Amino acid sequence: MFAYDFMRHAFIAGTLIAIMCGAIGVFIMARNLSFIAHTFSHIGFAGASFAVFAGLDPLIGLLLFTLLGACGVGQLGVRVFRRDAAVSVILSLALGLGILFLSLSDAQGSFTKTILFGSVVGIDLQDVWQLVGLTLFVLLVLAVGYRWLKFDSFDQTGAEAAGLPVHLISIGFLLLMAVAVSVTVQIVGALLVFALMTVPAAAARFFTQSIFGMILTAALLAMAGVWFGLSAGYYTNAPVSFYIVAFEALSYFVGLLYQRVGQMRRGEA
Amino acid sequence: MLHRIQMNHLSVGFNGEEVLRDLSFYVPVGKMFAIIGPNGAGKSTLLKVLLGLIRPQAGEMVIEGDGKPVIGYVPQSRPIDEETPIAAKDFITLGLTSHLLPWLTRAERSKLKEIMEFTDTEMLAKKPIGRLSGGERQRVFLAQALIREPDLLLLDESTANLDPGAQEEMMRLVFRICEKRGVTVIFISHDLAQVATYADQVLLLARGKYVQGGAADLLSDQQLLAEYYQHEPVDAAQKATLESAQRQAMFH
Ligand SMILES: Nc1ncnc2c1ncn2[C@@H]1O[C@H](COP(=O)(O)OP(=O)(O)OP(=O)(O)O)[C@@H](O)[C@H]1O
Ligand SMILES: [Mg+2]
Numbered sequence: 001m002f003a004y005d006f007m008r009h010a011f012i013a014g015t016l017i018a019i020m021c022g023a024i025g026v027f028i029m030a031r032n033l034s035f036i037a038h039t040f041s042h043i044g045f046a047g048a049s050f051a052v053f054a055g056l057d058p059l060i061g062l063l064l065f066t067l068l069g070a071c072g073v074g075q076l077g078v079r080v081f082r083r084d085a086a087v088s089v090i091l092s093l094a095l096g097l098g099i100l101f102l103s104l105s106d107a108q109g110s111f112t113k114t115i116l117f118g119s120v121v122g123i124d125l126q127d128v129w130q131l132v133g134l135t136l137f138v139l140l141v142l143a144v145g146y147r148w149l150k151f152d153s154f155d156q157t158g159a160e161a162a163g164l165p166v167h168l169i170s171i172g173f174l175l176l177m178a179v180a181v182s183v184t185v186q187i188v189g190a191l192l193v194f195a196l197m198t199v200p201a202a203a204a205r206f207f208t209q210s211i212f213g214m215i216l217t218a219a220l221l222a223m224a225g226v227w228f229g230l231s232a233g234y235y236t237n238a239p240v241s242f243y244i245v246a247f248e249a250l251s252y253f254v255g256l257l258y259q260r261v262g263q264m265r266r267g268e269a
Numbered sequence: 270m271l272h273r274i275q276m277n278h279l280s281v282g283f284n285g286e287e288v289l290r291d292l293s294f295y296v297p298v299g300k301m302f303a304i305i306g307p308n309g310a311g312k313s314t315l316l317k318v319l320l321g322l323i324r325p326q327a328g329e330m331v332i333e334g335d336g337k338p339v340i341g342y343v344p345q346s347r348p349i350d351e352e353t354p355i356a357a358k359d360f361i362t363l364g365l366t367s368h369l370l371p372w373l374t375r376a377e378r379s380k381l382k383e384i385m386e387f388t389d390t391e392m393l394a395k396k397p398i399g400r401l402s403g404g405e406r407q408r409v410f411l412a413q414a415l416i417r418e419p420d421l422l423l424l425d426e427s428t429a430n431l432d433p434g435a436q437e438e439m440m441r442l443v444f445r446i447c448e449k450r451g452v453t454v455i456f457i458s459h460d461l462a463q464v465a466t467y468a469d470q471v472l473l474l475a476r477g478k479y480v481q482g483g484a485a486d487l488l489s490d491q492q493l494l495a496e497y498y499q500h501e502p503v504d505a506a507q508k509a510t511l512e513s514a515q516r517q518a519m520f521h
Contacts (some may be wrong), residue, residue, distance in 0.1 A: 030350070146371040151363045154355055158413060161320055161342040162366060209356040209397045 001234045010187075010240075012118035013131040014226040017187055018196060020135045022219030023142050024180050025201030026211065027173065030153040034198040035087050036073060036174075040181040041193035042094040044071040048115045048185070049101035057129060058115065062185060066178035118189030118241040120230060127186070134183050141176055148225045149173060150211055187226070195241070196222050198220040199248040206255030221251045271298045271334040271420045271453050274319075279328035281314055281477075288314050289477045292328070296470070301447050302455045303468035303485070307498050308510055311477040312457045313345050316423045319455070334420050339416030343407070345425040345457075354397030357390060357409045364413040380416060388412040388442065404435035411439075415446065422446065424456040429464065436460070440467050459510050461488055473497060 001007045028037050044062040051061025073081055080086055102112055113119070123131075152159040152169045160166050181193055188195050204217035209235070223245040233240035274296040281289040289311045296302045304312045317323040318330065320342055334337050341364075363382065365377055373381070385391045388408045393401060398409060407427050414422060424443065428436040444467055447454045458464050464471060465488045473480040473487070475497045481487055488494065498514060 143371045144369055147366050147369055151366060154350075155347070155360065155363050155413075157344050158342075158348045158363060160322060161340075161344065162364065162417065163321065164366065205354070206500065209354055209359070211355055211359050 001231065005125070006120065006123050007230070007234060009123045009125065009128040010230055011227070013123060013128050013135075014120070014187055014230060015133055015223055016135040017138075017184055018222035018226040019219045020138050020142075020180055021184055021196040022200050022204070022217075022222040023139065023215050024177065025197045025218050025222070026204065026214045027142075027149055027153045028177065028198055029201045030203070031078075031173065033078065033174075033177065034194070034202075036078070037177055037197050038194055039081070039087055039094070040066045040069055040178055041185055041190040042091050042098075044182055044185050045115055045183075045190040046094045046097040046101065048190075049098040049105070049107070052107045052111060053101040053105035059127075059182065059186070060134075062182040063179065066182050067175060070174035070178040074174050075141070078170065078174075092150050114189070115185065116189050116191050117239060118187050118192060119181060119234070120187065120240050123186075131183055131186060133164055134179055138176055138180050138183070141172075145169070145172065154211065174250070188244055192222050192241050192245055195245040195248050196225070199245075199252055200225070203252040203255040206252075206259040221248065225251070270451065271332065271338055273331055273333045274298065274421070275331045277329045277331075279318065279325050279330060281311070281318060281323060281325050287355045287477060288327075289318070289376050292474075292477070292479050294472055294479060294482050296455060298453045298455065299447070299451045300469040301444065301467050302453070303464040303471045304455065304457045304474060305461065305464055305471060306474035306480070307457070309476070310474040312474055313425050314477075315474070316342070316425055316455065316457065319421075319423060330376055332421065338420045339417055340454075341419030341422045342418050343410045343414050343422075343427050345429075347410065349399050349406075351399045354399045357398050357401065357405075357508060358385070358394040358397050361385065361390065361416055364416040366417075380418075384412050384416045388415065404432070404439070407431065407435075407439060408442075408475065411442070414452040419452060422452050422454045424454065426457050426459065428458065428460065436503045443467070459514065461514055462496070464488060483490065 002011075028034055044066045047061035047063070048058040049061070050065065051058045054061075069256025074188055077084075081090075148159070148164050151162065152164060152166055156166065178195070184193050184196055200218040200221040201214065203221055204214040207217050208214055225244045228247045229240045229242075229244035232238070232243040276295070277293050278366070279289055279292040280424055292315070304315060306312055307355045314323060318325055319332070320340055358381070362381060367371070385394065390405075390408050390412050393405055393409060398406060399467060402408065403421060412426065422443070428439050431439060443454055443456065446452050456468075467484050470483065471485050471487055472482045473493075480497055481493060494514075498510070
């Protein structure tokens with residue numbers, strides 16, 4: 001399968017994106033932002049559709065809309081968006097806008113499918129460079145901001161008392177999450193961003209209580225899922241994102257089981 | 270090292286309601302300083318002012334030392350996310366923010382080891398903090414504050430939920446930090462016997478106002494204490510504090 005350019009590209013981009021998703025996912029879970037990440041992916045869908053309508057690169061539309069979304073969430077405060085109602089209003093509005101822009105443009109049905117469900121076919125070299133560049137950027141920011149971000153994510157009271165700029169960290173993280181979502185949408189699609197950004201991180205918590213351990217585990221699970229998805233998709237023609245989602249879901253349930261068995265051994269549950 | 274901690278005519282209010290009123294006092298450096306007073310007196314608020322989390326509306330606060338003073342803080346309450354259980358050791362490590370390298374340096378690793386030994390938290394290293402007992406948790410919180418190598422340590426009712434043995438252990442630990450490392454300690458407590466034992470200086474607050482300050486023997490003035498712990502309108506919480514203070518007075 002590596003005979004094809006697009007498969008090689010998909011593996012390179014997919015691997016890096018998976019590592020990024022594992023790393024950022026741990027913080028998304030710790031900060032209770034998984035539904036906001038999901039909302040961003042829908043805003044991204046509207047953005048990509050808008051870009052097609054306006055004759056721009058879809059990635060530009062994705063980034064533009066999700067970054068604006070991040071600023072909006074940052075302005076109003078994350079807490080507002082933890083409410084189900086706020087999330088469902090924005091989600092449906094974003095989907096509606098996406099549909100509107102698509103109907104106004106002359107986009108093909110296949111584009112809709114790609115942006116909603118992801119696709120690896122047709123990733124050309126330029127796309128790969130863009131994705132790799134953005135992914136490395138996110139990873140670099142995560143590495144540099146690691147100490148502050150983990151303090152603020154796992155112990156907000158402590159971080160505030162230590163004098164960390166918690167407001168800045170919060171906004172910065174939302175913006176970073178917007179970039180990460182925009183990139184991830186390209187692989188798994190807007191509807192399945194959960195699969196790479198939150199499920200591996202959620203599963204990782206069953207296996208370890210160390211923060212770095214969680215990041216490592218989540219990244220490995222995401223990576224394994226992407227490799228499995230790409231290979232299985234290549235040989236069976238079923239959608240790659242289906243396999244990725246299935247793999248991650250399985251890892252989650254295995255984790256749950258692992259935790260339960262551990263608790264039973266210790267005589268807890 | 271700190272040189273001076275002083276408050277001059279400090280006032281703090283929330284939505285027009287004054288919580289601290291024209292408060293002036295100084296804290297002797299390198300000593301144990303207790304803040305006491307009934308519920309709602311403004312004790313926790315005062316610590317938050319010292320931390321810089323709350324800006325006073327009037328007055329000035331001076332905390333001077335060699336360089337920028339580092340403050341360690343153990344808050345009265347702290348939400349712990351049971352969903353994302355992180356190991357006690359990681360929780361302590363969070364306090365290390367003097368630089369941005371993603372990994373721990375050799376010096377930081379030995380510091381971590383030393384602090385965990387000192388606070389007797391080695392056995393808890395791998396346990397998720399959500400599963401620790403109240404006393405174990407307080408030691409972990411203290412360790413996180415200590416790993417920052419503070420010049421000033423602020424403790425907000427750190428022994429409130431501990432059994433008598435654990436309270437004693439905690440206070441001895443804090444006392445050693447003060448004595449051996451020259452850290453200035455400001456602690457809030459409703460346990461007047463404990464305050465009498467450990468504090469060099471005491472500040473009594475009531476409804477945001479300075480009532481009395483001085484050496485710990487002001488606590489032997491039963492009349493004063495009774496007056497200020499009772500003159501507050503007595504609601505259920507205050508009554509409980511009062512009763513426990515009286516019980517303690519009986520036992521000691
Ligand atoms: N953020 C806030 N907004 C409005 N009022 C506040 C705020 N924080 C504290 N207060 C009020 O300030 C007063 C003092 O509160 P504080 O927490 O400092 O009391 P305390 O002395 O620590 O009491 P306790 O012994 O119960 O801990 C209380 O009446 C409280 O309602
Ligand atoms: Mg208080």
